[in-house]
Amino acid sequence: MKTDLLKLLLILKPFLLFIFLSLSIFAFLSLKTPHQTLQKTATTTPPEKLPSDLKIRPGYSSYDAYLQRQLNKTLNPKLREIWTTRDWDRKVKVFSEFFESLKQRDLLFNGSKSLCIGARVGQEVAALKRVGVNNSVGIDLVPYPPLVLKGDFHHQPFDDETFDFEFSNVFDHALYPWKFVGEIERTLKRGGICVLHVLLSRRADKYSANDLYSVKPLEELFKNSELMEIRSIDGFGLDTEVVFRKNKN
Numbered sequence: 001m002k003t004d005l006l007k008l009l010l011i012l013k014p015f016l017l018f019i020f021l022s023l024s025i026f027a028f029l030s031l032k033t034p035h036q037t038l039q040k041t042a043t044t045t046p047p048e049k050l051p052s053d054l055k056i057r058p059g060y061s062s063y064d065a066y067l068q069r070q071l072n073k074t075l076n077p078k079l080r081e082i083w084t085t086r087d088w089d090r091k092v093k094v095f096s097e098f099f100e101s102l103k104q105r106d107l108l109f110n111g112s113k114s115l116c117i118g119a120r121v122g123q124e125v126a127a128l129k130r131v132g133v134n135n136s137v138g139i140d141l142v143p144y145p146p147l148v149l150k151g152d153f154h155h156q157p158f159d160d161e162t163f164d165f166e167f168s169n170v171f172d173h174a175l176y177p178w179k180f181v182g183e184i185e186r187t188l189k190r191g192g193i194c195v196l197h198v199l200l201s202r203r204a205d206k207y208s209a210n211d212l213y214s215v216k217p218l219e220e221l222f223k224n225s226e227l228m229e230i231r232s233i234d235g236f237g238l239d240t241e242v243v244f245r246k247n248k249n
């Protein structure tokens, strides 16, 4: 009986080994690519004192509730149809003008490896490519390949110091603005540029998670960067362009 069992184990040994190795490789790969799935938590610890001109909207019972609210709009099939057809050309044109202007001010170059944060269907990524910045990609909770990858801006799915340039017009959608900015400073290369389009003159829309009333809180949150420029814009309901450069050392 014992020898039968031993024989059986010997026969099964290659299969058992195969299963063990497959499981190990699977576990290793899952650990290596955490960005393929959205993390359901984000660092909730705010800085010691939140700047007074920045208010987090109350009413999100959990991080899941926040994500769900964002997804409700972004996944709406009728809106997605409009964003990818009727709205497409107009938005790509306006974004292209913003990016062209940044190129003229030597803040963006054809060779800049670029990220658009909260890019939805990727009109801003298409615009970057249109003005010659070809190495560009976006992230959003909902992917729209090949322009937009799946990624939460509270936990960007990229290594430290990956990008030369990051653009976002969704600061108001951050439930944890200090995380939003911390992730930008983490993934920007030293000397890299971050351009934010924000709304200062009134409360942002009903999907916003925070309200910003001046540039001061941004200056406080961008701890490792220098404020380069502030200018008025007319950008899809947003009124101010703010440019930061990450410190070189």
Ligand SMILES: C[S@@+](CC[C@H](N)C(=O)[O-])C[C@H]1O[C@@H](n2cnc3c(N)ncnc32)[C@H](O)[C@@H]1O
Pocket: 070, 071, 074, 117, 118, 119, 120, 121, 123, 124, 139, 140, 141, 142, 151, 152, 153, 154, 169, 170, 173, 174, 236
């Ligand atoms: C007002 S839309 C802006 C879309 C795009 N930038 C544009 O101008 O057309 C806000 C976008 O932010 C995305 N978003 C919200 N919370 C996010 C998060 N935590 N991580 C990544 N994207 C998020 C939403 O899914 C939505 O597509």
